[in-house]
Amino acid sequence: MLHLYDDRPIIACSTGLQSNSAIGLIRISGFSDLSIFQDFFKIDLANVKARYSHFTSIIDGDITLDEIVLTFYSAPNSYNGENILELGVHGNQINIQRIISLFINSKLVRAAKEGEFSYRALKNKKLTLSQVEGLDLLLNANSSFMLDQGLQVLSGDLHKQYLSLHDSFLKLKSSVEISIDFSEDVGEEQCAILLKESLLEFSSRVTSLWRRVQSDRSDLANPSVSLVGQTNAGKSTLFNYLLANDRSIVSDQAGTTRDYVSEYLTISGNTYRLVDTAGLRETEDNIEKIGIDRAIEISSNSFFKILVVNPLQTNFEDYKSLQDESFDLLIISHFDQLKDFSGDEFLSKLPSSKVSIAAELSMNTTSFKVLQDGSIGPNLESGSMGAEDLEASGSIGPSSVNGPMGANSSQPGSIGADKSGSIGPLITYIEGLISHKFNDLCSDNPLLIGRHRECINNIYLSLQEFQSLTENVEDIAIISSELNILEAKVSELLGIVSPDDVLNNIFTNFCIGK
DSSP states (O other): GGGGGGGGGGEEEEEEESOEEEEEEEEEEEEEEGGGGGGGGGSSSGOOTTEEEEEEEEEEEEEEEEEEEEEEOOOTTSSSSEEEEEEEEEEEEEHHHHHHHHHHHSOOOOOOOTHHHHHHHHHHHHOHHHHHHHHHHHHHSSSSSHHHHHHHHHHHHHHHHHHHHHHHHHHHHHHHHHHHSSSHOOHHHHHHHHHHHHHHHHHHHHHHHHGOOOOOGGGGGSSSSEEETTSSSSSHHHHHHHHHOSSSSSOSTTTTOOOOOOEEEEEEEEEEEEOOOOOOOOOOOOHHHHHHHHHHHHHHOOOOEEEEEOGOOOOOOGGGGTOOOOEEEEEEEEEEOOOOHHHOOOOOOOOOEEEEEEEETTTTTOOOEEEEEOOTTTTTTTOBBOHHHHOOOOBBOOOOOOOOOTTTHOOOEEEEOOTTSHHHHHHHHHHHHHHHHHHHHTTTOOOOOOOHHHHHHHHHHHHHHHHHHHOOOOOOOHHHHHHHHHHHHHHHHHHOOOOOEEEEEETTSSOTTT
16 A cells, blocks of 8 residues: 555545535645645635634636535644644535536646545554554444444544553553663662552453453444355345335245345345355356355354245255255244254254244235244144144234244244234344344453454463463563563554554545545
């Protein structure tokens, strides 16, 4: 990313270029003197006060392009430590592009790259690397949990914890240096006390963060919901119902979906990537095989996994590649067409699932049945039943349902359709399971940024080695050497030390103008 090391002034729109809006904010950064832009404004830039808004016009020769609000932030008291000029212009996209082109064509500035404003903030020590990653999380958040954690890492509680961790490490390092350089003045006993106390404080802070990375919750940052199953199982139908849109092609012809199709789905304020995958089956078609391999991979990496099975056309051999998977939800479709159905035997041949339901995936859905622990119903010990039994066992309308039944529910239940015969109650039930899992995992307050998780794990492991060393080795010089290894890992968490590939990965994920 050579552009990151180019110090030329840069320009970009920081409010998006996707649609028209009332106001567009254009930023120019990195110039040495505001006066170089005098030809573009009617106002005398020599009279512009830093951090004050000034109403003026932007001009191209004798032509007035727009009436704007101009604000100047002088270095180093700006977002990225450079001189920044912000132009609040009318948000028509043609207008924004015309003004940006005016400045670029003057050769005084160039177009900014992804994340370049924030990169300069990092370079000028206005932000640490961990704060930049928090900003990345904040800008790309698809849930309130991600939004909150992004703010915490940027300037809130997590950032303070990282700084406190670094401060406590400096105390630990100072106690070791005192033992080396001033042991005669301070006394060996007092040096030992200082080392013990500072190590205890540092260990406490590390352990508190380490507990938050013990369970892998990285999939919460970009949660996906996958629909997996054989051809003609009803995956695409369910996909369209969840989206309330005919996004996937639905056909009686097997193998219609040959590659995955994805769209974004918002449930209770959180956004998930819903993925309809290629149907599983034996095939000689190389293209279809690639789609099936992708389906298995997508399922393996998904936050919430739904297995859709048509018992009328089930080949259990096709599910062998999924036997090691544990699904969050199993949907047995077409139950209205069943005559005799051995539930326990059928479910035992499928991959495990936390919740199983029998459903009719059509707009005239009349009911669906929740199956717990592989059983079809509470009063049918043989585990065999037909569609008539499902209806006879009773159902409750949506007005009687307090909420979705989770995997830990002790009693099976069913939810009937509303009076119009809508599939809505089934969709509400599925969305409830997805939302419940997300909220349940978020309750552990896990750390979402992968690099932070890895750094904290490495710090914890190095700390264990260091503690063992202090208990078994008396040579303070050896202890000091081991401490240097620990210091490098602490510095990496804050971004005091950061490899170039980490920077590349972060800033290419940023939007233009930030």
